[in-house]
Amino acid sequence: MILRGFWKLTWIELKVFIREPLGLLATIGVPLIIFLLLGRSIGPRMDQAQRLTTFVQVTLPVFASMMMAFSAATSLISIISIYREGGILKRLKATPLSPQTILTAHVFLKLSLTAFTLGLLFLAGKRFYPIELETNLLSFTLALLLATTSILSLGFVIASAVPTARFAQPVAGAILYPLLAISGLFVPLDAFAPIWQNVAMLSPVTHAVSLLQGIWSGEPWSQQLLEVGALLANFTLCTAVSAKIFRWE
Amino acid sequence: MPSVVSVQGLRKVYGSTVAVDDVSFEVLEGEIFGLIGPNGAGKTTTMECTEGLRQPDRGTIRVLSKDPAKDADELQNRIGVQLQQAHLQKRIKVWEAVDLWASLYPQTVDGDALLERLGLDTKRDAWFMTLSGGQKQRLFIALALIHDPELVFLDELTTGLDPQARRTIWSLITDIRDQGKTVLLTTHLMEEAERLCDRVAIIEHGRVIEIDTPAALVRRHCPQRSVAFSTDWDGSTDTFQTIQGLDSVQRADRTYTLAGQGDDFVTEVIQCISQQSIRVTDFRTILPTLEDVFLELTGHGIRD
Numbered sequence A: 001m002i003l004r005g006f007w008k009l010t011w012i013e014l015k016v017f018i019r020e021p022l023g024l025l026a027t028i029g030v031p032l033i034i035f036l037l038l039g040r041s042i043g044p045r046m047d048q049a050q051r052l053t054t055f056v057q058v059t060l061p062v063f064a065s066m067m068m069a070f071s072a073a074t075s076l077i078s079i080i081s082i083y084r085e086g087g088i089l090k091r092l093k094a095t096p097l098s099p100q101t102i103l104t105a106h107v108f109l110k111l112s113l114t115a116f117t118l119g120l121l122f123l124a125g126k127r128f129y130p131i132e133l134e135t136n137l138l139s140f141t142l143a144l145l146l147a148t149t150s151i152l153s154l155g156f157v158i159a160s161a162v163p164t165a166r167f168a169q170p171v172a173g174a175i176l177y178p179l180l181a182i183s184g185l186f187v188p189l190d191a192f193a194p195i196w197q198n199v200a201m202l203s204p205v206t207h208a209v210s211l212l213q214g215i216w217s218g219e220p221w222s223q224q225l226l227e228v229g230a231l232l233a234n235f236t237l238c239t240a241v242s243a244k245i246f247r248w249e
Numbered sequence B: 001m002p003s004v005v006s007v008q009g010l011r012k013v014y015g016s017t018v019a020v021d022d023v024s025f026e027v028l029e030g031e032i033f034g035l036i037g038p039n040g041a042g043k044t045t046t047m048e049c050t051e052g053l054r055q056p057d058r059g060t061i062r063v064l065s066k067d068p069a070k071d072a073d074e075l076q077n078r079i080g081v082q083l084q085q086a087h088l089q090k091r092i093k094v095w096e097a098v099d100l101w102a103s104l105y106p107q108t109v110d111g112d113a114l115l116e117r118l119g120l121d122t123k124r125d126a127w128f129m130t131l132s133g134g135q136k137q138r139l140f141i142a143l144a145l146i147h148d149p150e151l152v153f154l155d156e157l158t159t160g161l162d163p164q165a166r167r168t169i170w171s172l173i174t175d176i177r178d179q180g181k182t183v184l185l186t187t188h189l190m191e192e193a194e195r196l197c198d199r200v201a202i203i204e205h206g207r208v209i210e211i212d213t214p215a216a217l218v219r220r221h222c223p224q225r226s227v228a229f230s231t232d233w234d235g236s237t238d239t240f241q242t243i244q245g246l247d248s249v250q251r252a253d254r255t256y257t258l259a260g261q262g263d264d265f266v267t268e269v270i271q272c273i274s275q276q277s278i279r280v281t282d283f284r285t286i287l288p289t290l291e292d293v294f295l296e297l298t299g300h301g302i303r304d
């Protein structure tokens, strides 16, 4: 019964999501456009500097992937706060659906969309990207899903803590993007003051970036144990915290 | 008749606000029971504790002989809930909502038939955000009824609707009761309570101040009734002093208003008018309503 409800809810949420053109554009369009446009505009100049080559080979795909994870997290945060303020969560709570089932349906949907967008990005990349994509798609998908799950759990903590829907998205952006800036994706970690390096080491974004860079460059999973462990630890911690502080209304 | 809902000594506090101070009442099987009272009286809080959505601070609640705080899972299949402030996903279609709700319960009624009964069949494919207030309310009623519950909670379901939509919903609710179900509702509208409810509890400041049938409450607290008539006749108001049960006579221009008590009061007035051969151009009896009872009991109107 509950399983049937779970699938039906996920399916309906997917349809509801697709009916909103802006959300669709932000989730699927933006990462794809950034990836292809930037890649193609820098591609021809790649030979001039090693820096640009690395950028196109690793940084850009990882950046596009992080954009997917972030858009999943911000949209989850705003959905939760809108649902909470509108009383949708409360109305669903008065049915046999358990709160956990409702949230799981949303996380599941976000992860599916992320995997789908990544697939699109790969397909489009094979055709339009300036260099050959040699990454193992399956491995990278797994890495991205792990990274996204961990960042979503951080999103849950933010969603539990923000008072209103109007602030949810800006607050999420104000936390996630700075974390991305110090994650070592664009500027190497040791360029930062020690205090920021410490913050970066505690941030799931840093570990997500590092994991994605490694897997994208073809490193084996055995070299990613620290990153995987950190992401799982972050997930466990954030889930425990949000279970404590989550509000239904 | 067996009691379907029993609330004893309920208390619920939010921070420093005492939302419900001490509320007790019983709802019997097959009746429409109304909680009435002004804004902030504690009606919604009482409902939500009874539905198992909130944890009371004190008191005992039994719904269909179960404790809603503990047996929520079992009760959810047997009660239908409509919340005062609820929304659905903006872009969910009417039939999708009904379909989703139907998938959550082991036993359901036919969704399409239900939509038709609620006059929503033409809106099957409409997005939730495009429905009018009355249509949204009717959809929420459909969702509350989809699993054929024994007990239905309705919190202010006609607030903000036009008189026409309100009447439609009233007859729907009477239908629900006539199918043998029990209804617990809240309302601000005294007319609604009077027409719809078999019994009402008047709540103020988190306490129940009276419980009875609307008619009994009116008889007990506002036994006085008035007769007003217009006439060209120009006699003294003393003429009416012989009427039994008369409390007061007032005259404004050509209209006399006689207030009095007793079941025979109106008859007495008519007899007096005909004995005096007074030619009457307009004649009205003014019976007290639940609104007057409310005023009498609380010293202010329900909207003040």
Ligand SMILES: Nc1ncnc2c1ncn2[C@@H]1O[C@H](COP(=O)(O)OP(=O)(O)OP(=O)(O)O)[C@@H](O)[C@H]1O
Pocket (backbone or CB within 6 Å): B014, B017, B018, B019, B020, B037, B038, B039, B040, B041, B042, B043, B044, B045, B046, B084, B188
């Ligand atoms: N979630 C909440 N947090 C804090 N205070 C609350 C909350 N819900 C209700 N209250 C307060 O509790 C009191 C009772 O509120 P309640 O909603 O039960 O009243 P009500 O009788 O349903 O009013 P209305 O007719 O306006 O719907 C009010 O003073 C209200 O401000």
Ligand SMILES: [Mg+2]
Pocket (backbone or CB within 6 Å): B043, B044, B045, B084, B155, B156
């Ligand atoms: Mg209320």
